[in-house]
Amino acid sequence: MSTSVPQDLQTALRERRSVKQYDPGYQMSKEELKELLELTGRAPSSWNLQHWKFLVVHSDEQKQKLLPIAYGQQQIVQSSAVIAVLGDLEANLNAEPIYSEGVKAGALPQEVKDALIGQINAAYQSPQVARDEAIRNASLASMQLMLAAKTMGLDTCPMGGFDQKKFVEAFEVPERYIPVMLISVGKAAKPGRPSGRFPVEEIVVWDRFE
Numbered sequence: 001m002s003t004s005v006p007q008d009l010q011t012a013l014r015e016r017r018s019v020k021q022y023d024p025g026y027q028m029s030k031e032e033l034k035e036l037l038e039l040t041g042r043a044p045s046s047w048n049l050q051h052w053k054f055l056v057v058h059s060d061e062q063k064q065k066l067l068p069i070a071y072g073q074q075q076i077v078q079s080s081a082v083i084a085v086l087g088d089l090e091a092n093l094n095a096e097p098i099y100s101e102g103v104k105a106g107a108l109p110q111e112v113k114d115a116l117i118g119q120i121n122a123a124y125q126s127p128q129v130a131r132d133e134a135i136r137n138a139s140l141a142s143m144q145l146m147l148a149a150k151t152m153g154l155d156t157c158p159m160g161g162f163d164q165k166k167f168v169e170a171f172e173v174p175e176r177y178i179p180v181m182l183i184s185v186g187k188a189a190k191p192g193r194p195s196g197r198f199p200v201e202e203i204v205v206w207d208r209f210e
């Protein structure tokens, strides 16, 4: 089965569900995955440091390796691919290549680049800042990935249910990166369960807490 292909973002926002059952016969090509990840990489990030790396678990062999680490969740092996979203703990190192492009293009004065890099490196003296920024920004990319997938007629499920330590060991993740979440992607075999939300009155505070 396929869920509907939304025509616009608002529809994607309303129709996205965490899909747990996938059509195992539907294979996403590397090209399709690259298209999805290119849209994902357009997410905003602090200082435009793009604090993310995507480890695409695509082969059956690697999915089988991931299955017990994700506590046997079947979407790992049934979906077309599982994307491990990693946060970059050393995203300050991205400033130089990113801002150099800006200077070369005439969009960023050299002295602004130098000031920004100084500011960033000062902030990254704190491991807590590095970790918060890695998780915050990679989480934005995760949401972007799920919505981009929906607009491409694909379904996803975010997963925090995996053993991070075992994942890092089994997939030889360099120390620079922290696993943020796994996201399965593919074609639904069964729609995600309807899920309720608090009414807007319950999630909003206007101006101040009383």
Ligand SMILES: Cc1cc2nc3c(=O)[nH]c(=O)nc-3n(C[C@H](O)[C@H](O)[C@H](O)COP(=O)(O)O)c2cc1C
Residues within 6 Å of the ligand: 016, 017, 018, 019, 020, 073, 157, 158, 159, 160, 161, 162, 181, 192, 193, 194, 195
């Ligand atoms: C950070 C995060 C971790 C999650 N971990 C899991 C998981 O390990 N397994 C799972 O089946 N669903 C997981 N979910 C999906 C949630 O259960 C789901 O988003 C929630 O019930 C709302 O349903 P909906 O996404 O269909 O609207 C996770 C969602 C988030 C955002």
